[in-house]
Amino acid sequence: MTKHPDVAIVGGGIIGLTSAYFLAKEGLSVEVFDRGDLGKEASWAGAGILPPGNPARSATSADQLRGIGSAQFPSFSEELRELTGIDNGYRLCGGIEFLTPDDAEIPAVWRAEGIAFERLALPEAKRLEPTLGDMRGEPYLLPACAQVRNPWHLRALIAACERIGVKLRPHEPVAGWITANKRVVGVRLVSGEQVTASRLLLAGGAWSELLLEVLGHKPRVHPVRGQIVLVKGRGPSRILMFGKRYLVPRGDGLILIGSTEEPEAGFEKQTTPEGISELLAFAWEAVPVLVEASREASWAGLRPGSPDGLPFIGSVPNWENVFVAAGHFRAGVQLSIGTAQAITELFTSKPMGVDLNAFRLDRSPNINTKQAFRS
Ligand SMILES: Cc1cc2nc3c(=O)[nH]c(=O)nc-3n(C[C@H](O)[C@H](O)[C@H](O)COP(=O)(O)OP(=O)(O)OC[C@H]3O[C@@H](n4cnc5c(N)ncnc54)[C@H](O)[C@@H]3O)c2cc1C
CATH class of the missing domain: 3.30.9.10 (D-Amino Acid Oxidase, subunit A, domain 2)
Known part of the structure; x- marks a missing residue:
């Protein structure tokens, strides 16, 4: 296993793990750190509702991410089952x-x-x-309208990541970043270990604010x-x-x-x-x-x-090499595939399928944003 992964991900919830899986499928070496067990926080606790959507006709980027989830959860579930033998409980129940x-x-x-x-x-x-x-x-x-069983889906994701060579490191809290000028070059673990990586992704769920603050951002996750x-x-x-x-x-x-x-x-x-x-x-x-x-x-x-209920996805302004995917509030499961795809497009310099402007870390939140689905 590589000592200097292409990507180090802070947070092994549904956002970090789905991103890790998509990035590894593109041939990147990926290491995921979690302060506790993998996939045992919000992603485990959620209800797994997957509202309908249609990425080809969505009015906003958030609707588009939901639409990607709705369109791709059936084939993604099948892919995970073929790779791992684990059924994630995806059901088109209406x-x-x-x-x-x-x-x-x-x-x-x-x-x-x-x-x-x-x-x-x-x-x-x-x-x-x-x-x-x-x-x-x-x-x-x-x-x-569909659903997935969160603990089963997380189990399948973890197994799929292992299968394709993602290095998973539960019980390894990240204490901070290693920086050099305006570049983030790695993570410092609470254990004292330092891991450098070509790119860093913060997917720390509700805990993300702490690691953003030290980079000068207070988006109020x-x-x-x-x-x-x-x-x-x-x-x-x-x-x-x-x-x-x-x-x-x-x-x-x-x-x-x-x-x-x-x-x-x-x-x-x-x-x-x-x-x-x-x-x-x-x-x-x-x-x-x-x-x-x-x-x-x-x-x-x-x-x-997050202040407007929308996630933060994309680069961290004023810093090179470090990116965020956090603040998915009530919709992290339905938005997980779209988020992972967007991060993968960013990291592999592919054309972006979704305009990430609405998810900028330094946006002015519109607290009157109304979602097409509230659950
Ligand atoms: C009751 C409930 C119902 C929900 N229902 C739905 C639903 O029906 N549909 C839907 O789409 N969404 C739903 N959600 C929302 C969804 O679960 C979340 O948006 C999603 O799980 C967020 O995923 P995440 O990976 O960002 O966060 P998390 O799953 O919380 O993962 C973040 C991970 O980062 C780790 N971490 C944090 N800081 C560090 C650090 N410094 N070092 C190392 N690791 C760190 C944490 O330990 C954690 O494992 C629900 C949520 C809840 C609580």
């Missing part, structure tokens, strides 16, 4: 999204993108999903806790989405109830009795039969938030 009057412009965005959808009356929604309660809002059927309750019982067969709350049926009787959004919790990752009660109350209202479901588990993860 979804029903309940919109409110505040979301009036969203169907037009879907239509412009060419996303298939159908406005339902509540009785029609109940015919499709007989366990659905009397929920307020306008139900829209989204047949192309911050943790936003999300709690999830897992139950087992009778329930919907499609994903049901009500703004930031959702139910994700896994297909084997397990149903994931998500999620809270708690920036005030900082880096505290535990669940709370209030958070869990709130989620159960929501689930029992949405699907009353879930009152009978057994509670299997609950957990929390720290989403990497």
Whole structure:
């Protein structure tokens, strides 16, 4: 294994690992450092909802990244399974999204993108999903909504990276950068070891701000806790989405109830009795039969938030050789393939498929940015 990799990646979550895999496929030697176990932070904790999209007709770069995810998750899942034998749980299960009057412009965005959808009356929604309660809002059927099982996907990604020669280094926290003039030439590990690399990628999720600050940038990547309750019982067969709350049926009787959004919790990752009660109350209202479901588990993860909800992807201004892919907030799974592709195009000097301007580290965030999907 090389001592001076082409690329050193800080952070082995879905963004770091997917990027590592794509870069290694292009023939680059890649080393990934994580302060803990690989893929056990936000990427493990997430719900794995993959909303539909269409990269050919998206209005914004963020929509384009979502569209790339929607279009490529089926073949990427197949590729990972062929390489590793691990099923990541990708399923085109469909979804029903309940919109409110505040979301009036969203169907037009879907239509412009060419996303298939159908406005339902509540009785029609109940015919499709007989366990659905009397929920307020306008139900829209989204047949192309899909899901992946995060822990399975991460396991497949880790195995795929190993298979193609990525050097994975869990439990190796990165303490800082090695710099020479305005160039970042490597990482300094907490252990004292120094690793130089031709290019560096920061994919440290909610923890990325610390390593950006020392390079003079404060984009305000911050943790936003999300709690999830897992139950087992009778329930919907499609994903049901009500703004930031959702139910994700896994297909084997397990149903994931998500999620809270708690920036005030900082880096505290535990669940709370209030958070869990709130989620159960929501689930029992949405699907009353879930009152009978057994509670299997609950957990929390720290989403990497950003001021406008969009990720930071691209070079770090004023420094050579160092790049960032962080701040994917509620959408890191769906945006992971598009992000990894963009990083790979940058590092291999290929034409860029996505305009990364919207993701610049030094942008002025537009906090009124509205997403076509909130879950
Ligand atoms: C409850 C919940 C539900 C979600 N649901 C969805 C969903 O349905 N669909 C969707 O697309 N997204 C969803 N998300 C969001 C998605 O999970 C995140 O956007 C995504 O996981 C971010 O990936 P990441 O690799 O940037 O971060 P992480 O997975 O947090 O990985 C960052 C890694 O960097 C490591 N690290 C940090 N600093 C250092 C350092 N100094 N040295 C070494 N390693 C370091 C950390 O240990 C960590 O492993 C959800 C998130 C949560 C919490």
